Amino acid sequence: MLLGVNIDHIATIREARGTNYPSVVKAALDAEKAGADSITLHLREDRRHMQDQDLYELKPLLTTKMNLELAPTDEMIEIALDVQPQDVCLVPERREERTTEGGLDLIKNYNLLKDACDRLMAGGIRVSLFIAPDIEQIEKAIMMNVPVVEIHTGHYANFKDRSSKLKELNNIKNAVDFAYKAGLVVNAGHGLHYDNVKEIVEIKNIKELNIGHSIVAEALFIGWEKAIKNMKKIITMNTIK
Numbered sequence: 456m457l458l459g460v461n462i463d464h465i466a467t468i469r470e471a472r473g474t475n476y477p478s479v480v481k482a483a484l485d486a487e488k489a490g491a492d493s494i495t496l497h498l499r500e501d502r503r504h505m506q507d508q509d510l511y512e513l514k515p516l517l518t519t520k521m522n523l524e525l526a527p528t529d530e531m532i533e534i535a536l537d538v539q540p541q542d543v544c545l546v547p548e549r550r551e552e553r554t555t556e557g558g559l560d561l562i563k564n565y566n567l568l569k570d571a572c573d574r575l576m577a578g579g580i581r582v583s584l585f586i587a588p589d590i591e592q593i594e595k596a597i598m599m600n601v602p603v604v605e606i607h608t609g610h611y612a613n614f615k616d617r618s619s620k621l622k623e624l625n626n627i628k629n630a631v632d633f634a635y636k637a638g639l640v641v642n643a644g645h646g647l648h649y650d651n652v653k654e655i656v657e658i659k660n661i662k663e664l665n666i667g668h669s670i671v672a673e674a675l676f677i678g679w680e681k682a683i684k685n686m687k688k689i690i691t692m693n694t695i696k
């Protein structure tokens with residue numbers, strides 16, 4: 456199982472003061488050195504962390520791959536087609552949310568999302584859809600002909616009581632299984648940290664986990680590269696072949 460490191464919150468610290476530090480380029484390159492398999496970033500409509508210029512600076516320097524998270528709007532699709540990241544993960548976005556709170560609704564927004572996927576794929580970009588662990592959503596992703604889905608682990612991460620957590624873990628397992636058997640590449644992420652990631656790593660057939668907030672938080676105390684190496688170690692040690 457691979458680790459995609461989300462560097463949005465390096466930019467959050469920079470934007471909090473409008474400075475030019477900490478450098479998102481250094482964060483990305485050091486993450487790659489520490490073992491990140493891809494670099495994930497989210498260009499939000501309100502530009503609260505990543506800025507357009509960050510994408511253009513980072514793209515030619517990355518030696519792994521850029522996974523760009525975007526809302527399916529015309530503006531974002533045009534930027535993606537111009538920047539040409541290897542991967543785009545389409546996510547829902549609401550201005551007032553603190554972070555991406557749920558998955559895309561592929562049933563309700565089928566035509567809009569299908570059109571967004573078609574435009575990005577025609578531009579040579581590998582498209583992923585960020586969805587809840589729900590079989591009906593996966594069926595729609597298959598109909599859209601996307602190669603990748605990312606399963607939302609945020610509810611699993613947020614549940615406090617063990618029985619709700621286990622129920623959601625089971626939903627994730629079933630969703631991964633269904634999507635994998637249908638031939639999709641299956642990624643997962645959101646809300647994962649050093650304590651809860653193990654149960655997700657133990658699920659077979661997840662290709663990559665995208666993790667950001669907990670790694671940035673841990674880096675405050677032990678350093679950026681060490682925080683990434685430690686996460687990578689947990690993933691490597693617990694992956695079931």
Ligand code: PXP
Nearest residue numbers: 555585644645646665666667668
């Ligand atoms: N995957 C997706 C699609 C996301 O939107 C995010 C948050 O930007 C993540 C993974 C990473 O979540 P976290 O920062 O909670 O690790």
